[in-house]
Amino acid sequence: MAPSFDSSNSLYDFVVRDGNGVKGLVDSGISEVPERYIQPLQERMMNKHDSRLCDVPPIDLSKLNGPEHEKVVDEIVRASETLGFFQVVNHGVPMELLESLKHAAHAFFSLAPENKAVYGTGVSPSPRVKYGTSFVPEKEKALEWKDYISMVYNTDEEALQYWPNQCKEVALDYLKFSSKMVRDIVEILIRKQGAELDDSKIEGLLGMKMVNMNYYPACPNPELTVGVGRHSDIGTITVLLQDGIGGLYVRVGEENGAAKEEWLEIPPIPGALVINIGDTLQILSNGKYKSAEHRVRASSSESRVSVPVFTVPLATEKIGPLPEVVKKDGFARYREVVLQDYMNNFFGNVHAGKKSLDFARINIA
Numbered sequence: 001m002a003p004s005f006d007s008s009n010s011l012y013d014f015v016v017r018d019g020n021g022v023k024g025l026v027d028s029g030i031s032e033v034p035e036r037y038i039q040p041l042q043e044r045m046m047n048k049h050d051s052r053l054c055d056v057p058p059i060d061l062s063k064l065n066g067p068e069h070e071k072v073v074d075e076i077v078r079a080s081e082t083l084g085f086f087q088v089v090n091h092g093v094p095m096e097l098l099e100s101l102k103h104a105a106h107a108f109f110s111l112a113p114e115n116k117a118v119y120g121t122g123v124s125p126s127p128r129v130k131y132g133t134s135f136v137p138e139k140e141k142a143l144e145w146k147d148y149i150s151m152v153y154n155t156d157e158e159a160l161q162y163w164p165n166q167c168k169e170v171a172l173d174y175l176k177f178s179s180k181m182v183r184d185i186v187e188i189l190i191r192k193q194g195a196e197l198d199d200s201k202i203e204g205l206l207g208m209k210m211v212n213m214n215y216y217p218a219c220p221n222p223e224l225t226v227g228v229g230r231h232s233d234i235g236t237i238t239v240l241l242q243d244g245i246g247g248l249y250v251r252v253g254e255e256n257g258a259a260k261e262e263w264l265e266i267p268p269i270p271g272a273l274v275i276n277i278g279d280t281l282q283i284l285s286n287g288k289y290k291s292a293e294h295r296v297r298a299s300s301s302e303s304r305v306s307v308p309v310f311t312v313p314l315a316t317e318k319i320g321p322l323p324e325v326v327k328k329d330g331f332a333r334y335r336e337v338v339l340q341d342y343m344n345n346f347f348g349n350v351h352a353g354k355k356s357l358d359f360a361r362i363n364i365a
């Protein structure tokens, strides 16, 4: 018997406060998306078959170590300057680990609600581990159809002590195996802007790492809601593992020649990882690299999981356009910001496309 939520508040309490999440809502037997999840018309995502697939072939990262080095560098730079999204293969993360990560995500979200709720805000045994739902539910008019667990890396010991048993080992391995690729790509992109950063500056830019596991339960009316609303990520780059269900879309902007707003689907490619540029690289490059605006459609048939690793500068780091680029351009598009302030602004507001960048933007008359 499906529960009746006689007010929007009782639904909010069930999903958010009591930690049942969207998964709990679906498991309770609902047959349609509750009012609280219905997005305004302009944010809804139309039928899956109405949009084009992004057909750019994945970039083979192993070729960075061979005679085609420059060609691969160009592919990475070009993708970062246009869509801000690309896929990579031969990336150094073992295939079996990718499979284990998807299983681990399902294992964690299959736990009984009370076993996930122990990682909720205010009760989690570590401030660096957080289970939640939607993005900032206390501020959102319409909630997002997603539950997540987020794990910020500090030390191995801490991760093994506090991250959930169902996923801690694989999440830690994933973070380690992907770190080299993240560093290589970020170094390539910075060098292409004519800047040489010393090791300590690079470490500062890559200083904070967070692994998330996202869970999007099968949804009775995917056309009325969103899995994740339009946003850009705030860090340097994000590495994302998606399963085979699909539903990740990136916005093609006017700068890429689109006449009107268009969203391309980033198709699941077995064994590939998705890379997207975050706000930090857009700011550092004075706008040359495009932090990608993206969103996720809920799926009607099966639950979907995705596992991003976010690489973000240290909270104390000051981020501004690289002096070499400002010199070439003759002006700065962004002011220098302290990353902690930038994050507080991002996590304190609902998803709203690339509005997060306004926090650092200098309005040029």
Ligand SMILES: O=C(O)CCC(=O)C(=O)O
Residues within 6 Å of the ligand: 212, 214, 228, 233, 240, 242, 247, 248, 294, 295, 296, 305, 306, 308
């Ligand atoms: O699930 C996905 O494919 C993307 C998720 C995402 O954009 C995020 O977690 O920032």
Ligand SMILES: [Fe+2]
Residues within 6 Å of the ligand: 231, 232, 233, 294
């Ligand atoms: Fe994202």
